[in-house]
Structures are given as C-alpha cells and as structure tokens.
C-alpha cells in the first residue's frame with residue numbers, strides 16, 4: 001500500500017489577546033459587583049459570596065499565560081462576559097468556515113496542493129455552529145473543491161479523529177487527498193463568570209492536508225493510529241436544539257460547558273500515558289526514539305505528567321513536549337495540531353506522537369515520522 005502522509009498544516013487565530021491579569025481583573029470586578037449587590041443575602045447566609053480568581057493560580061494550575069479570542073472587549077466587559085456576534089445567515093460566510101478557509105489556504109500552500117487535488121473535506125470541532133448545511137460543505141464550496149464534505153463532533157479529539165477518518169478514506173481508495181479543518185471557536189461556550197473555568201479557553205483553527213504519497217517539503221508519514229472512547233460526564237455541555245422544548249428550567253449558563261477538572265486530570269493522565277506506551281510497544285519503538293510529543297493542550301501539568309510517565313523521567317523541556325497552551329490557552333481539539341504546526345522541524349527519520357484527549361472521554365494518538 002502507498003504511504004499516507006500529513007502533507008502540510010496551517011493555523012489561524014484571532015488578533016485579540018487577553019492576559020491572565022486582564023481576565024482576572026474582569027472576573028474579580030464581576031465578583032465584587034455580585035457580592036456588593038447581594039450583601040444582605042450573603043450576610044443572612046442565604047447566598048454564598050463568590051471568591052476572587054488569581055493569575056498565580058491560573059499559571060500554576062494550567063500553564064496558561066494568555067489566550068487569543070474573537071472579542072476581547074465584550075468578554076472582559078462585566079455587563080456582558082461573552083463575545084458579541086451576529087446571528088449567522090446565508091448572506092455571508094459563517095464564522096467557523098471563515099476561520100477554516102484561512103487555515104486551509106495555509107495548509108494547502110504548505111502541502112503544495114490546489115483545490116482540484118482535494119477529494120474531500122472533513123471538519124471536526126467540539127461545538128457545531130449549526131446542524132446543517134455542514135460547515136465543511138460551505139468551506140468546500142468556498143475553496144472550489146469537488147467531492148464530498150462533512151462535519152463531525154468528538155469533543156477535544158475531533159481533530160485527530162478527523163485526521164484518522166481522512167486516513168481511512170485514503171486507505172479505502174475513495175480519496176487521495178483530504179482537507180481536514182478544525183475550527184475551535186470556544187469562547188461563546190464559556191461561562192466567564194465561573195471561577196474554575198473562566199481562564200481556560202482561547203479561539204483558533206487548524207487545517208491539515210492528509211495525502212497519499214505526498215512530495216511536499218514538510219511531509220510526515222502516519223505510521224500508526226490508535227483510538228479509544230470511554231463514557232464520562234466529567235466534561236459536558238447540554239446546550240442543544242432540544243433546550244427550547246425543555247419543560248424544566250435550566251439557565252443558559254447551566255447548559256454551557258462545565259467540567260470536573262480535577263477528576264479529568266486524575267483519570268485522563270494515567271489513561272493517556274498507558275495508551276501511548278502501549279502504542280509505542282506495539283510498534284517496537286522505544287520512548288526515547290520519540291522526538292516530539294504534540295499533545296492536547298488542556299493543561300501544561302497534564303502534558304508534563306503524561307510525557308514523564310511515557311519516557312520514565314521528568315528531565316525534559318518544551319522542545320520535547322511543546323506548550324502552545326501558554327500563549328493560546330486551551331484550543332479544544334485544535335491544540336495538539338497547533339503544537340505540531342508550530343514545532344515540526346524534525347529531521348528525516350525522526351518520529352513524533354500527536355495525541356488528543358478530552359470530552360467523551362476520547363483519546364486518539366497518531367504516530368508519525370518525518371520522511
């Protein structure tokens with residue numbers, strides 16, 4: 001069988017940047033205003049006062065220093081605390097398609113492919129902007145690509161699962177070249193008034209060209225793919241088209257993204273470390289033969305823990321396990337491929353692991369080699 005390659009990738013991210021100090025100042029102003037306006041109920045014990053957030057906690061607990069977002073002003077405005085967007089409609093390109101097209105053009109250039117070369121577009125994301133028509137078909141149309149396109153949802157593993165689907169389509173013979181697009185416009189799904197999650201997410205998009213026998217400058221052969229899902233309620237969003245029909249009351253905030261971050265941390269780290277180690281064993285590859293671990297960017301401590309377990313040492317730096325989370329925050333499923341895109345200067349023959357883990361739980365690991 002011919003080899004199947006990652007032939008190129010491209011990223012897009014918004015210009016607005018929010019530092020930890022800025023997000024904490026906004027959050028703390030909201031907390032003070034809330035506590036002040038509920039003084040009596042708090043004094044009588046009817047309400048619990050909200051607690052301040054802190055930059056020190058955020059950086060220590062997560063590694064995040066800044067995040068790029070689509071609308072800094074409105075996220076930081078304590079009377080709004082979310083981006084301001086217009087309803088989407090047929091008169092203009094959708095926000096996810098727009099981000100996807102920008103990243104796709106860069107990926108296509110790097111992979112040296114034109115729209116005529118592409119047989120399919122697979123869009124994977126944590127949040128469907130709409131149910132139909134698929135955003136992937138909108139991108140396909142805008143880029144002038146023939147063939148097929150569809151959207152898929154696998155939480156924070158949407159990017160790697162989409163690359164896996166692209167590989168399968170190529171291996172089965174229905175496509176030679178597939179464009180994978182992963183827009184993660186997460187800030188509209190974040191409750192910025194919630195202390196344990198207000199600092200986590202940023203917005204961004206990655207695109208990847210998966211191709212049979214690529215001859216591009218930056219080609220990585222996909223040697224092995226491994227996937228697993230295990231049901232968990234620890235990362236969840238109940239926001240849905242069903243919400244309008246609900247006869248019991250839940251606030252919009254209650255329906256948005258929520259998590260039990262500490263349980264995720266404790267359950268997912270050993271699962272992923274074992275998962276990668278087993279994959280390396282199966283492929284007769286020793287951990288020290290891996291030159292880069294491009295892991296899901298949910299938490300720098302998780303990445304450190306997982307890589308330490310896999311290589312059996314905590315003596316490594318961001319050269320081995322890149323941390324774009326420091327600059328971009330958690331980019332949901334786009335994180336591992338952001339890490340790849342920004343740090344893939346491997347020599348021919350060097351190997352790396354692209355691994356996502358997140359809601360579901362879902363885990364996917366791609367073993368790749370620079371060719």
Ligand SMILES: CC(C)(COP(=O)(O)OP(=O)(O)OC[C@H]1O[C@@H](n2cnc3c(N)ncnc32)[C@H](O)[C@@H]1OP(=O)(O)O)[C@@H](O)C(=O)NCCC(=O)NCCS
Pocket residue numbers: 052053054057058061062156195196197235259260261262263264265298299302330332358359
């Ligand atoms: C979210 C996360 C950064 C929180 O870090 P953590 O070390 O688990 O923190 P905890 O929730 O245990 O809280 C520790 C303490 O910090 C406090 N705290 C929580 N948020 C805080 C904030 N913003 N500022 C200051 N203190 C805060 C808590 O109240 C708690 O205090 P206590 O010890 O007095 O009870 C971390 O759990 C994480 O990243 N988990 C993985 C999540 C993940 O992968 N999600 C997938 C989404 S794609």
